Every structure is written in C-alpha cells, then in structure tokens.
Amino acid sequence: VKEHGRNSVRQFIPEMGATAISRLNMEGALRRGLERGEFALHYQPKIDLRSNKIVGAEALIRWHHPQIGLIHPIEFISLAEQTGFILLLGEWVLTEACRQQMAWQQQGLPSLKVAINMSSRQFRQEDLSERIAAIFAGTGADPRNFILELTESMVMQDVDSTLITLRALKNLGVAISLDDFGTGYSSLSYLRKFPIDELKIDKSFINDIHENPDDAAIASAIIAMALSLGLQVVAEGVERKEQADLLIGMRCNQVQGYYFGRPMEAASFAKAVSAQQDA
Ligand code: C2E
Ligand code: CA
Numbered sequence: 001v002k003e004h005g006r007n008s009v010r011q012f013i014p015e016m017g018a019t020a021i022s023r024l025n026m027e028g029a030l031r032r033g034l035e036r037g038e039f040a041l042h043y044q045p046k047i048d049l050r051s052n053k054i055v056g057a058e059a060l061i062r063w064h065h066p067q068i069g070l071i072h073p074i075e076f077i078s079l080a081e082q083t084g085f086i087l088l089l090g091e092w093v094l095t096e097a098c099r100q101q102m103a104w105q106q107q108g109l110p111s112l113k114v115a116i117n118m119s120s121r122q123f124r125q126e127d128l129s130e131r132i133a134a135i136f137a138g139t140g141a142d143p144r145n146f147i148l149e150l151t152e153s154m155v156m157q158d159v160d161s162t163l164i165t166l167r168a169l170k171n172l173g174v175a176i177s178l179d180d181f182g183t184g185y186s187s188l189s190y191l192r193k194f195p196i197d198e199l200k201i202d203k204s205f206i207n208d209i210h211e212n213p214d215d216a217a218i219a220s221a222i223i224a225m226a227l228s229l230g231l232q233v234v235a236e237g238v239e240r241k242e243q244a245d246l247l248i249g250m251r252c253n254q255v256q257g258y259y260f261g262r263p264m265e266a267a268s269f270a271k272a273v274s275a276q277q278d279a
C-alpha cells in the first residue's frame, strides 16, 4: 500500500475485498478499533529554519486494522465526523499525545511542541475547553507544549462563538494554529481579531513555488503578512530543497514536509530528535 495521498483511496478499496466496508460496518469497525487499541499517532517533524532543528511535531492519526492493515485518516475522518465518533476519537488523540509528550520529556528530549488536529465537530462543542482542560489535568501534561490546529472554515463558521472558544483555549495555555491557510475564505481582518499564534500555509501554495513565480509571490506575501502580525508561520508539504531554500529567503519560521521527515512512529521521531542533539 502506498504511503500517502489521494491515490490511497483507490488502492484501499480492492484490498478490502469481501469486507467492502459499508458505512455501517466502518462505523462499527471504528468503535471496535478504538476499544481494541488499533489507533496510533504518527509524528511528523516541524523544523525551525533558523536553527535547522526539530522543534516539534504534528500528531497524525493512523488506524492499524487487523485485516486491512494501515489505514490513513483520509479514509475515515469524514465518516467519523458525520457520525460524531470523532468526538471520542479526538479525546483519545489528545490523551495519547499528552502521554507521549510527557514520555519524551522523561526520556530527556528537549521540550517539544506537539500539534493536534481538531475537527470542526470537536471545535463546536460547547464545553470544549473544559474537556481539554480535563485531559491535561488527567494526564498531567503541560498545555504550553501543545498547539491546536484549526482550519479557516472551522473558525469562520460562527465568528462570535469562535472568539469565545479561542479565548477559553488560550487561557488554558495552548497555542492556536490556523491550518491549511489560504484554502478557505477567512476574512483577513479576523487574523487580527482572533487570538491565534501560528499560520500554516497550505501545501497547495508550496508545491510549485520553485517553478511558478505567482505561487512564490503568494507564499511570500502570506509569510510577510503573518510576520508583521507577530504570528509564527509554517510551510507544509515541503518536498524539495529548492522549496526550502526559497522559504528561508522569505523568512518563513518553520517547515514541515517529506523533505525534512515523513510522519513516523513515536520511537523513530524520538531517535531523530536525539540524533540532532548529539550532532
Ligand atoms: P493535514 O492536517 O493538512 O495534515 C497534513 C497531511 O499532509 C498529512 O496527511 C501528512 O502526512 C501530509 N504531508 C506532510 N508532508 C507532506 C509532503 O511533503 N507531501 C505530501 N504529499 N503530503 C505531506 P495525513 O496524515 O494522511 O492526514 C490527512 C488529514 O487527516 C490531515 O491533514 C488532517 O486534516 C486529518 N487528520 C490527521 N490526523 C488527525 C487527527 O488526529 N484528528 C483529526 N480531526 N484530523 C486528523
Ligand atoms: Ca494539520
């Protein structure tokens, strides 16, 4: 099975054969999978472009199905979102990331920031910040080591309640990142109004920056704007050295992408971090 991308959908279906997962089966399989411990988080390095070091990771969920094998989130997140299962899964994701972050600290790794993807259903829970606070309290993890990634469409849905939720989350100590930036329709004025800390420029703007001057101009403008608003700016989907070099020239803060490291199991991530400490 290929690692990534939209192609994996096509490759996934034939392999499922007789089990051809109907929506209903998939729902049950997800629930059982969570009970049986079939989910795992993989971690993709986030690299600071000034120090050229790993400063954190994005946690990305994977499903190790006993028959089908590795299943990527594109196959199940939207169903989980529709059925509401994402609420349970989302709590598992944060709990697991907290546990892992603390384990890395106990192993003596430098303090690493872990970014968590939030779904829109989670984000619209009335008691979201209480739920998140309870997970931090229960695991003992420090909220200041975590970044919550939200998409533009999520935050723009109801800007008044977004502002209330964001303030409550910020009070806990977590950082807020606007994911897939540029693909939604956020009014730029909200970048100022919302208490956000980071912008992640969507991969679609990064793909061709090394060969398309228009894309390079857009990326450069987003970076300049983010910096002038005092936000961290992260480019995602960096696959080539030429892209990284351009982003350095544009004063982008951080990068994430296959060129620097794929999403990997926690143990491999820890190895990559300690290797750079020894270097
Ligand atoms: P995303 O948040 O935009 O995550 C980035 C995706 O791009 C990840 O796919 C990552 O593996 C992939 N990627 C990273 N670098 C590169 C690169 O250089 N080239 C290419 N082609 N791809 C790259 P992944 O892990 O399959 O996740 C897909 C989406 O599923 C995520 O998009 C996110 O929206 C969602 N997702 C993943 N984990 C979670 C989770 O725990 N909770 C929720 N609610 N959603 C999740
Ligand atoms: Ca993300």
Ligand code: CA
Pocket: 179, 180, 200, 202, 236
């Ligand atoms: Ca993204």
Ligand code: CA
Pocket: 180
């Ligand atoms: Ca995305």
